[in-house]
Amino acid sequence: MANNRSKLFIRRVKKALHILQSKGPKEFVLRVRDFILQRMRADRTARPRQTLEYDTVPLLIKGQSTESGTIPSVMQRLKTQVLSPPARWQEPVSPVFRGRTIDAQTLSTALEQLITQEFALAVTRDDYTKVVGGVQLKVADQQTEMNQAGRAYLHLSPYFVRETLDFSGQPGVMRVTLDGQFLGYADDETFLTVLEKLVEAGTLRSVQLHHLMGWKLEYISQILNLTGDAPVNFWLHDFFSICPNYVLLRNDREYCHAPHPNSNACNLCIYGTIRPLHYQAFIDLFVRYPIRVVAPSAFALDLWHQKFPVFAGESQVVPNASLEWGEPVQKSETDRPLRVAFVGYPVLHKGWQAWLNLTDKFGKDPRYKFFHFSLDWQRSSNFEKISVAVNRQNRTAMTDALRENEIDIAFLWSICPETFSYTLYESLAAGCLIVTNPDSGNIQAVIRENSQWGVIFTDEDELLQAFRDGSVAKTFEHFNLNYRQIGKVLISR
Numbered sequence: 001m002a003n004n005r006s007k008l009f010i011r012r013v014k015k016a017l018h019i020l021q022s023k024g025p026k027e028f029v030l031r032v033r034d035f036i037l038q039r040m041r042a043d044r045t046a047r048p049r050q051t052l053e054y055d056t057v058p059l060l061i062k063g064q065s066t067e068s069g070t071i072p073s074v075m076q077r078l079k080t081q082v083l084s085p086p087a088r089w090q091e092p093v094s095p096v097f098r099g100r101t102i103d104a105q106t107l108s109t110a111l112e113q114l115i116t117q118e119f120a121l122a123v124t125r126d127d128y129t130k131v132v133g134g135v136q137l138k139v140a141d142q143q144t145e146m147n148q149a150g151r152a153y154l155h156l157s158p159y160f161v162r163e164t165l166d167f168s169g170q171p172g173v174m175r176v177t178l179d180g181q182f183l184g185y186a187d188d189e190t191f192l193t194v195l196e197k198l199v200e201a202g203t204l205r206s207v208q209l210h211h212l213m214g215w216k217l218e219y220i221s222q223i224l225n226l227t228g229d230a231p232v233n234f235w236l237h238d239f240f241s242i243c244p245n246y247v248l249l250r251n252d253r254e255y256c257h258a259p260h261p262n263s264n265a266c267n268l269c270i271y272g273t274i275r276p277l278h279y280q281a282f283i284d285l286f287v288r289y290p291i292r293v294v295a296p297s298a299f300a301l302d303l304w305h306q307k308f309p310v311f312a313g314e315s316q317v318v319p320n321a322s323l324e325w326g327e328p329v330q331k332s333e334t335d336r337p338l339r340v341a342f343v344g345y346p347v348l349h350k351g352w353q354a355w356l357n358l359t360d361k362f363g364k365d366p367r368y369k370f371f372h373f374s375l376d377w378q379r380s381s382n383f384e385k386i387s388v389a390v391n392r393q394n395r396t397a398m399t400d401a402l403r404e405n406e407i408d409i410a411f412l413w414s415i416c417p418e419t420f421s422y423t424l425y426e427s428l429a430a431g432c433l434i435v436t437n438p439d440s441g442n443i444q445a446v447i448r449e450n451s452q453w454g455v456i457f458t459d460e461d462e463l464l465q466a467f468r469d470g471s472v473a474k475t476f477e478h479f480n481l482n483y484r485q486i487g488k489v490l491i492s493r
Contacts, residue, residue, distance in 0.1 A: 052274045058170035059160050061187070062098045095160045097173045102184040104193045107176065110183045111154070111194060115201045119152035121227070123220070125213040126157050129180050132375070132391055134422055135237045138296075138320055139210055140392040143180060145493035151205060153179050156191070158214040164244045165278055166216040188219055196226050207232045209291070213240055217281045224289050234286075236295040236419055241282045242307045245271040247349045247416035255416055255439040258307045286311050296320045299445040300419035318492065320420050325487040329431050330480050338473050340409040341371040341386075341402065341432070343423045346378045351413025351437075354460050358411070359383050362467050373401055390422070395491060398423065402430035403486065408476055409433045413463075417441030422489075428453060429487040433479045435463070435472070452483040 102110070120142075128136040128143075143153040158166070159173040166172065174191060176183045186194075198204060207227050212220060224232060240246035242258050250256035250269045259265035261279050266272045285291070286308075293315040295301035301317055346352045359370045363382025370383035377385060388401045402410070410427035412434055418424075418441035427434060434454030436443045447454040455475055457463040466472040 052270050054167040054274050054277060055162050055164045056167045056169070057094050058168040059172050060094045060096045061101075061171075061173065062096065097159055097185070099159075099173075099185055101173060101187050101190065102176075104190050107183070107186055107190060107194045108197065110176075111178065111198065114152055114154065114198050114203055116203065117152050118150065118203050118205050119154050119198075120146050120206045120208055121195075121204060121223075121230075122153060122155045122208040122210060123212065123215070123223075124155070124157050124210040125215075126161055127175055127177070127182075128155065128157075129177065129182070132389065134320075134420065135211055137390070137392065137395075137422065138235070138237065140180075141320075141491055141493050142208065144392075147179060148493075159185055160214065162214040164213065164274065165281060166214060167277070169216070169218070172216065172219070188222075192222060192226065195223065199226050199228060199230075204228075204230045206230055209234045211235075211237060211240065213246070217285055221285065221288065232289060232291045233294050234291045236293060236300050236304055238419055239304065239307070239417070242279065242304070243271060243275055244278050245269075249349055249416055252348070258303075282308075283310055286313065292316070294318050296420035297442040297445065299417070299442045303417060303441075321422065321425050321492055322490045323425060323428060323487045324490050325485050328485050330484060337367055337369040338409065338476060339369050339371065339405070339407050340411055340435075341373050341405075341407045342383070342411045343373050343398065343402070343427055344412075345374055346372065346376055349414060349416040351411070351415055351440075354413045354415075354463070355411060356380075357460065358464065358467065361464060365467075367470065367473065368467065371405060371407065373398060373405075373407075390426075396489070398426040399429045399489060402427060402432060407432055408480075409435055409472070412436045412440065412443050414440040414443060418443050425489045429489045431484050431486040433476050433484075437463075452479065 122139060122142065124135060124139055126136070128139040139155070143155070146153045155177040157175045157177075159175055171188045173185050173187050176186050176191070204227060207224065207230055209220070209232065234241075238246040239248050239258065242248070245252070248256050248258050250265075252270075256265065256269060261272070261275045266275060287310065291313055293301070293304070293311065293313065295304065295315065295317050296319055298317050301315055305311065305315070342352070342355045344350055346355075355372075359380065359382035362368050363370060363380075371386055372378060372380075372383050373386045373388045375387060375389045377387075379385070386401055386405060388397050390397045407427075407430060410423070410430075410432035412421065412424060412427065413436060414421070415437070417439065421441070421443050424434065424443050424446060434443070434447055436447060436454060436456055437460075438444055438456060438458065444456050447456055455466075455472075457466065466475070
């Protein structure tokens with residue numbers, strides 16, 4: 001065994017020396033780096049698979065008793081976490097709510113205006129007034145729409161943000177917001193008591209289920225039991241209703257195409273162990289109540305229907321935004337490097353690893369200049385960082401930044417099926433050619449319907465080859481001369 005390893009080592013050294021002599025030090029370094037990356041990926045693949053379990057950990061409320069007595073103090077919990085064995089060998093530590101919940105009378109007083117004013121009840125996973133993201137922007141847009149129509153917007157989100165549904169079966173605490181103003185924290189029973197009185201007043205006009213991560217679906221059913229005939233809209237911001245891994249990546253690595261929960265393909269994934277009850281809980285919800293499904297794109301709705309065949313209710317497509325085109329525009333400086341940008345958060349499912357691979361190979365190539373547009377900071381000598389924050393107060397920030405920096409190509413390499421993609425519309429409005437792949441969901445769907453706006457590479461190898469041989473520059477040149485326009489993103493409300 002040792003002899004075979006020695007022979008393999010000698011062969012690799014000879015090959016490395018040959019590359020160094022024949023190709024030069026630059027190619028030698030690239031080959032060594034690629035070899036190391038391949039070994040790292042192989043090591044990750046060979047690691048034992050983590051087994052996920054349903055989140056049954058209850059939220060402990062200060063002053064509440066537990067089986068072992070009172071809730072442990074912060075120091076006691078810290079000692080337990082520091083001195084105990086690694087987390088994978090421990091029982092999950094329950095989160096603790098140490099704030100103060102408001103009682104029914106206080107909440108009723110805070111919501112007194114809803115006795116006479118029409119309102120919508122919205123449910124999401126977090127505080128849309130503080131968290132930045134596509135879901136949160138849509139919720140903020142809907143609040144603006146409701147307020148402009150004279151309706152109030154009552155919003156709920158769980159105090160403890162879980163990554164899955166809440167299977168604890170225990171009471172929880174929620175954050176209550178009215179028209180963007182935080183009112184306080186309420187426990188489950190208190191809110192139901194107050195909601196019942198508001199429903200009796202007859203002013204509730206709709207229920208908007210934007211995201212149910214972190215919620216007990218039994219509790220959502222209790223809410224819907226009280227809301228009576230008020231229309232219920234379920235928004236397909238992602239595919240959380242199909243799988244707890246809402247981006248549909250098998251083992252967080254590759255698009256799985258959402259196989260049946262009982263299939264071998266699903267059981268190979270770490271999420272396969274917690275998908276059956278999750279999926280069934282959503283089936284029960286949709287079967288029990290007359291819920292209308294609202295999707296931001298035809299692609300998202302079609303895929304959801306395929307993977308959620310039991311649904312027989314009403315559905316519709318309501319795009320989050322549209323484009324209003326302006327005048328054609330062309331890049332004036334033809335001798336400068338092609339300016340390529342990764343647009344958005346630097347996370348795996350948005351194609352960040354492919355971006356790192358691309359910029360590692362061509363970051364020093366004089367034909368190209370690379371940029372990263374995001375609020376998150378990722379240091380690299382291969383691309384320039386441009387800090388951009390898109391929020392409800394500045395919705396055009398990304399488009400403006402792309403234009404100001406004269407970006408030619410937007411790298412939108414999502415490896416999961418995007419249901420909409422604000423960055424697609426922001427990039428198109430800035431006059432960028434789109435580069436994507438077949439697994440990017442609505443991004444590739446839009447480019448297939450409008451092939452003049454971008455190119456869909458089959459895989460990463462084809463992408464790298466296009467940059468290597470310069471054909472991506474020729475594609476952009478054709479786009480620049482014939483189809484390039486700037487426009488305006490019109491937010492749908």
